[in-house]
Amino acid sequence: MSLKKLLTGALMLVVCAAPVMADRLKDLARIKGVRNNQLVGYGLVVGLDGTGDKAPFTNQTFRNMMNQFGVTLPEGVNPNLANVAAVTVSATLPPFAKTGQEIDITVSSIGNADSLRGGTLLMTPLKGADNNIYAMAQGSMVVGGFGAQGQDGSRITVNVPSVGRIPNGATIEREVASPFTKGDTITFHLLRPDFTTARRVVEAVNGHLGPDMAYAHDATSISVRAPRDPSQRVSFLSILENINVDPAQDAAKVVINSRTGTIVVGQNVQVSPAAVTHGNLTVTIQENPNVVQPNPLAQGETALEQDSQIAITEEPARMFKFGPAVTLNDIVQAVNQVGAAPGDVMAVLEALKQAGALRAELIVI
Template sequence: MKTTTRNLMILLLGTLLSAGVQAERLKDITDVAGVRPNQLVGYGLVVGLSGTGDKVSFTSQTFKNMLAQFGLTLPPGTNPQSKNIAAVSIHAELPPFAKPGQLLDVTVSSIGDASSLRGGSLLMAPLKGADGQVYAMAQGNLVVGGLGAEGLDGSRITINVPSVGRVPSGATVERSVPSPFARGDHLVLNLHTPDFTTSRRVAERINGLLGPDVATSVDATSIRVRAPRDASQRVTYLSVLENLEVEPAAEVAKVIINSRTGTIIIGENVRVSPVAITHGGLTVSILENPEANQPGAFAGGDTVVVPRSGIEVDENSGHMFSFQPGASLNEIVEAVNQVGAAPGDLMAILEALKQSGALKAELVVI
């Protein structure tokens, strides 16, 4: 089974190497400067819960303030406690060019000690931007994917997260965000992955279609493009540009290691200098076999438990392999697979290669 998996890995990597870099549309590798979403956040109440709401004091205070807005005043000293209400935070993303009347999906999260929001309804709550202005109003019934149950003996089971839910199309946009899209004589395209070569190729591709000096590569990220002032013409103009195909530059040689999951990604352009590696396994086993020590028939004393520890060290024979000058990704993977290294061992090998200067790539640990 291991051999089959290794062969599949080598075949997949070989296919990726032979595929090479393919042309990409500008809309897939760039963004238009200033055309961006905005985050919205709010605070509100979820009502109608079946006894799974909050017991904290600020939820009661919020409930009292809401009743006061409807002309209902509770007697002084009254602190309403209801397990059918929960205080929640609400957040949503306002997409670029959103207009008043459009609908947004919102996510609702409990901020108190409510055990579940299932079956609840969000009451009208304003959603504000970073400038403190209200850009949308949210309200609606929650869709909760989580489930929780508790028995009389204290046993409890929870599936997913019942304290977070969503309200599809639960917010109505009330205010639009001004966009710099139609201002000035230029548009700026920003690459998702900064690269000087790709930036130059984008400018050359646009100039090849529209004429010289229409596009200028500003730096590794930005390309400035001359554009018409009329907004409707600018939309048509950009629709042509974003469908142009450009061949991105080859990626920087990188090896990415996720130390928590054992995932290792080796980039296509990774190379190693001539080097030899030895890889050996060391196994340490500690066995605890406690023994009871009893005194003689007529001797005084108590029975005691004496610890007996056995330690075994098993050092497997090491494996050695060498890389020739300019060894490729496929050769590295094939050699390490022949050694039979586990992900943890492969991490150690790659780190040692980097420290020795033999690994010609950036090593990133996440």
């Protein structure tokens, strides 16, 4: 279904869904147990060009590091750490990651460092949610942002100079056990839970592999009987994830972003018989102050006299009627004929919902 006209207003967007097309199972679902794991660490970045931080925990961390190297700083002496910054290091450990492989990391300042440009991250352990170390990070950073400051205090900053990345900056030291090879079944979790889609997945898998090979637990999970041998399971899964499935159409929804004026209307939205009129009332106030000079013979003072002109203009409101089982294209054409702005359309849709004429879920974000 194509739209002949765009809705008036640059910030309005109406999405008309295309005819349903078959998707691969790998695009509709994820395998249970095959997932990413988040890692985080705390460390120091050194070698900065005077853009480091002055946070107290940076001094403490620096002292601890020097003690590990056998260098003891005198008590009461606070080193000038203009070239050092305390940072957090975050990374994502992908599924089936093996020891010795490298992953990208993101380095973020947690103090008041002006920039991390030109810095080098010292060896930092990265821990998981179980507090075990899964990777070690170190290397020179790539920082996309930069800043400049004048002697009068004026400054300019482009992007975010306090965050950088290190490609392949962490080496994996510990593997995460995966349940992929365990059990007699492989379970898929749909990205968008839907009973109809779950049933169609079961029918598609059974149609390719034979009856009773797949069964659904609920609107999200579908289990498929699989061989126990890991090599056979890999080949078996390669066949499964490329099976085409016709997903069910989404529920009828209208999403309104009141901050940006964006309106998204789904394909299955319908409107019951209703008549709508919506007009705008414009109030204009114009101030024309006049200076009043006193009589030269009188001992008066120059005064300012206010002259206000108030005008009220009400634009003619046109009524448009929705018939039974109105489709998305009908709604678009009716709104285009009236020439309503995004704010007006929001008010109309909310009124239709309150009247029970809008057959869709109205979501305001």
